[in-house]
Amino acid sequence: MEHLVRIVNEADRQALVWLRQQAGEARVERAARQLGQTSKPFVSALYRYLGVRRPVMHPAASDHVADHSVGDYYLARIRQQLARHIGR
Numbered sequence: 603m604e605h606l607v608r609i610v611n612e613a614d615r616q617a618l619v620w621l622r623q624q625a626g627e628a629r630v631e632r633a634a635r636q637l638g639q640t641s642k643p644f645v646s647a648l649y650r651y652l653g654v655r656r657p658v659m660h661p662a663a664s665d666h667v668a669d670h671s672v673g674d675y676y677l678a679r680i681r682q683q684l685a686r687h688i689g690r
Contacts, residue, residue, distance in 0.1 A: 608644050614644075621648060630648060637651055
């Protein structure tokens, strides 16, 4: 099915899986072929064409893990600069 639809990222891939489960494989394939006569349609176009509202896809918890140490370092430096400037 992915050969008929333009998949940009993992969220699109998950949305297509959900759509196929909800609307049915045959219905989604027909819509993709109908919309894709000139080029591959985006997943969002399939949702609109089929009249389905796209669910909110929550990223995995691992996507939110980030190291803030560099930002914290620069914020501390900025605060030091501001404190020196105000103290003059």
